[in-house]
Amino acid sequence: MDPIRKDEFDSEACGSKAPKSKPCPRPKPGEAAGGCSFDGAQITLLPIMDAAHLVHGPIACAGNSWESRGTLSSGPSLSQYGFATDLNDSDIIFGGEKKLKESIDYIAGRFAPPAIFVYSTCVTALIGEDMDAVCKEAGDRLGIPVIPVNSPGFVGSKNLGNRLAGDALLQYVIGTGEPEPELPPGVNLIGEYNIAGEMWDIEKLMNSAGIAVTSRITGDARYKEITWAHRAKVNMVVCSRALLGLAKEMESRYGIPYFEGSFYGAKETTYSLRQMAYLMNDRDMERRVDRLTEREESRLIQDLRPYRKILKGKKAVLYTGGVKSWSVISALKELGVQVVGVGTNKSTEDDVRRIADRVGDDTEYIPEGGATRILKTVRERKADIMIAGGRNMYVAMKEQIPFIDINQERHKAYAGYEGLLRLAKELTYSLANPIWKLAASPAPWDKEVPYDR
Amino acid sequence: MTVNRRNKPASVNPIKIGQSLGAVLALQGCYRAMPLIHGSQGCSAFPKALLTRHFREPIAVQTSALQEMDVIFDANRNLEEALNIVLSKHRPDIIGIIGTELTDVAGVDYATMLKSYKRERNMRGGLAFSVVLPDFRGSLESGFSATVEAMIDEMIQQVGHRGSRTVNTRQITLLPGSFLTPADVMELKEMISAFGFEVIAVPDISTSLSGHLLTGFSPLTRGGVPLDSMLQSLQSGLTIAVGASMERPARRLHNALGTPYKVFSGAMGLKASDEMLHFLHQISGEPVPLRYCWQRENLLDSMLDAHFQFAGMSVVSALEPDHLYSISAWLEELGVEQKALIASYETPVVAGMEREVWIGDMDDAEVLGKGADLWISNSHGIAGAQRVGAAFMPAGFPVWNELGAYMSVSVGYRGAMEWSNKAGNLLMQREAKHRESSVRHR
Numbered sequence A: 001m002d003p004i005r006k007d008e009f010d011s012e013a014c015g016s017k018a019p020k021s022k023p024c025p026r027p028k029p030g031e032a033a034g035g036c037s038f039d040g041a042q043i044t045l046l047p048i049m050d051a052a053h054l055v056h057g058p059i060a061c062a063g064n065s066w067e068s069r070g071t072l073s074s075g076p077s078l079s080q081y082g083f084a085t086d087l088n089d090s091d092i093i094f095g096g097e098k099k100l101k102e103s104i105d106y107i108a109g110r111f112a113p114p115a116i117f118v119y120s121t122c123v124t125a126l127i128g129e130d131m132d133a134v135c136k137e138a139g140d141r142l143g144i145p146v147i148p149v150n151s152p153g154f155v156g157s158k159n160l161g162n163r164l165a166g167d168a169l170l171q172y173v174i175g176t177g178e179p180e181p182e183l184p185p186g187v188n189l190i191g192e193y194n195i196a197g198e199m200w201d202i203e204k205l206m207n208s209a210g211i212a213v214t215s216r217i218t219g220d221a222r223y224k225e226i227t228w229a230h231r232a233k234v235n236m237v238v239c240s241r242a243l244l245g246l247a248k249e250m251e252s253r254y255g256i257p258y259f260e261g262s263f264y265g266a267k268e269t270t271y272s273l274r275q276m277a278y279l280m281n282d283r284d285m286e287r288r289v290d291r292l293t294e295r296e297e298s299r300l301i302q303d304l305r306p307y308r309k310i311l312k313g314k315k316a317v318l319y320t321g322g323v324k325s326w327s328v329i330s331a332l333k334e335l336g337v338q339v340v341g342v343g344t345n346k347s348t349e350d351d352v353r354r355i356a357d358r359v360g361d362d363t364e365y366i367p368e369g370g371a372t373r374i375l376k377t378v379r380e381r382k383a384d385i386m387i388a389g390g391r392n393m394y395v396a397m398k399e400q401i402p403f404i405d406i407n408q409e410r411h412k413a414y415a416g417y418e419g420l421l422r423l424a425k426e427l428t429y430s431l432a433n434p435i436w437k438l439a440a441s442p443a444p445w446d447k448e449v450p451y452d453r
Numbered sequence B: 001m002t003v004n005r006r007n008k009p010a011s012v013n014p015i016k017i018g019q020s021l022g023a024v025l026a027l028q029g030c031y032r033a034m035p036l037i038h039g040s041q042g043c044s045a046f047p048k049a050l051l052t053r054h055f056r057e058p059i060a061v062q063t064s065a066l067q068e069m070d071v072i073f074d075a076n077r078n079l080e081e082a083l084n085i086v087l088s089k090h091r092p093d094i095i096g097i098i099g100t101e102l103t104d105v106a107g108v109d110y111a112t113m114l115k116s117y118k119r120e121r122n123m124r125g126g127l128a129f130s131v132v133l134p135d136f137r138g139s140l141e142s143g144f145s146a147t148v149e150a151m152i153d154e155m156i157q158q159v160g161h162r163g164s165r166t167v168n169t170r171q172i173t174l175l176p177g178s179f180l181t182p183a184d185v186m187e188l189k190e191m192i193s194a195f196g197f198e199v200i201a202v203p204d205i206s207t208s209l210s211g212h213l214l215t216g217f218s219p220l221t222r223g224g225v226p227l228d229s230m231l232q233s234l235q236s237g238l239t240i241a242v243g244a245s246m247e248r249p250a251r252r253l254h255n256a257l258g259t260p261y262k263v264f265s266g267a268m269g270l271k272a273s274d275e276m277l278h279f280l281h282q283i284s285g286e287p288v289p290l291r292y293c294w295q296r297e298n299l300l301d302s303m304l305d306a307h308f309q310f311a312g313m314s315v316v317s318a319l320e321p322d323h324l325y326s327i328s329a330w331l332e333e334l335g336v337e338q339k340a341l342i343a344s345y346e347t348p349v350v351a352g353m354e355r356e357v358w359i360g361d362m363d364d365a366e367v368l369g370k371g372a373d374l375w376i377s378n379s380h381g382i383a384g385a386q387r388v389g390a391a392f393m394p395a396g397f398p399v400w401n402e403l404g405a406y407m408s409v410s411v412g413y414r415g416a417m418e419w420s421n422k423a424g425n426l427l428m429q430r431e432a433k434h435r436e437s438s439v440r441h442r
């Protein structure tokens, strides 16, 4: 069996700090945290909302994970269905290819999706199922794209899964369709998954500056729009290290320039919009962007005033898994919140440099090591609030530390100017909640004051 | 009576949950424990995320973090490394090694490896056991009960067989099934101890996943039954198992130690509660405490008040097998039509039910439950219930659309009352909504 993971390619793509010649550090048994590559592939592709996503394997990979991601849809919901081949003992022994084929036929017949993504999992990869062949045969027969996503969990990290999903898009989807003629040339948003509806806020901004979105790769996307992604004028990689390879490949294949940007914080948002207009090479558009960003920024400054007063000088520990740390730091800085500790476990050297540009010298870097390590930083640095993923939310609650969820399960959109205001509000609510005082004070009978009769 | 399956190749919106998640859940009910999933990262990350989402508590779990080449060459090297780290860093009292489909298909023998590991390290004082739980069999329920069984086995091995066992007839071991909430387990413990018994629940999620506040964070489980109590439970004069899936671990205790056991397949509704209290009354010789007599009256009165609400209503339920059995018995008492009953997988108890049971998924619930007024399932059923037009009642695992779901009581008279009211209220709200929309649309 050929290893799926080729060491040379994932060194940068998985977002590791390791030297270029080595792959990402292997997860440490007994100390590992975080999802598998299969998870990562789904994070990237599930936001293609009208497609069917079929998981080929025993039940747990799908059964434990469907409906767990906060990516929203403005219409179709087929991608929220959990499809699984749900292999049993005898399927494992005799092979699951027949069941896979039947499942694809069944889904195509009953739900008529524009495309079906089929995910391999550890077991189907291990027993050497020829998924590519089954998908190809089924696709030809049914007349719809059936796309194999070879990203079984055991090949590596979530980030690697993101990247493998990107590879599948490059190989099977992008360039297979043409946009409707009335669609103006525009920008592809890559790696913005519309968590909590963030994409919508971004699009609103882009629309008011007259910038069109060509394809969403893949927040709230439709299958068709990704097929014509190669017709975009610009690619923006939205703080997603893992999909940088996709942008690079599109640059060399189709000559589309790309830039990396973020929408967390007013500064980054303004920069990103400007960059789009600049790369579109459109003077009018640039002027429109300038007017828009000026207006939005000055309004934001007004709106933020009361919150900034409260937030100024507050200290936060940020643990996002590293990928978007730098952009969140910018956002926090604009609110006057000081980041005293930051996770860098999945950051690349680039990311770390960007982080270093944005934080003070005494900020502590948390390279790895789970909840205990984060808590230690919170305590030692006397942080007021912890900003991290949902996995650590209840860890913070146990220690009675105010908390804000920044990862994919969250329900609040923090992108763009409005998002920053929302973040300011959330931070304020969280810090000001009466629960912290109530929980910290003992029951009356535990206070050692003698009863005065 | 009959067990059916709809004829379709793929699972669409599964109810089924990996067995290993059941194992992780069981171990959360043991103090200072660490479940160690022998598989790839995702196999521990998904259960951790899902359990966290349901219980709103940190969940203790670790992984041997297998990667492609480890699986092919030497998976146990990873396990050994994981054991070393977990032991030296956290010093757990209990370690449960959970084999996954991956180790199963690759044919990894970790049981022997664990044995020699224990011998070499001279591991004493703790409890380390392994259990084989590939995901292509069973579901959460079977993973949970198999883990309890393996744990009990290991305890018996350690201390049990030494012939002279002092039996404490005033002590009862409670084996609560996987479908019971922390509050349910607490309620059962209270019921049993109300008759003068000492109760040791194995496992005991009522003291670990019940949202107690001031314990601080630990990578190990924080509450749950401590190891010494667990070992002491081997001296119990009786085992009470709640949920048919818990009969096997109960039988283990019986076979090895001769401890008699009693299985309550159902735990919900008037009859099930009657049966349990009557049994406790008989074995203890104590009168049924007054508060339960009151609760019984309360329940009957509330059922009387609510029966208008249930008249002519139909329900679809999609749950794990034991839970389905339990809830179906309660629904029977409400006099509603049970339109469709769907279990995640087949067990003897659902096969033996008087009603027709389907083995399937949420999609089957949607198709078979068309026209139902009430939909009972885990939170994955929300969309389906909406499409069917039924009121949605969360039950089982995972529930994420309701705060405090893990503290809801379903057992005993109190639980039946709470659930009857809840179901009635949901139907009432649905009716009101319908009325409103019919007015608006005229």
Ligand code: SF4
Residues within 6 Å of the ligand: A036, A037, A038, A039, A060, A061, A120, A121, A122, A123, A152, A153, A154, B039, B040, B041, B042, B043, B044, B046, B102
């Ligand atoms: S690690 Fe493999 S088996 Fe486990 S959830 Fe991920 S894909 Fe599935």
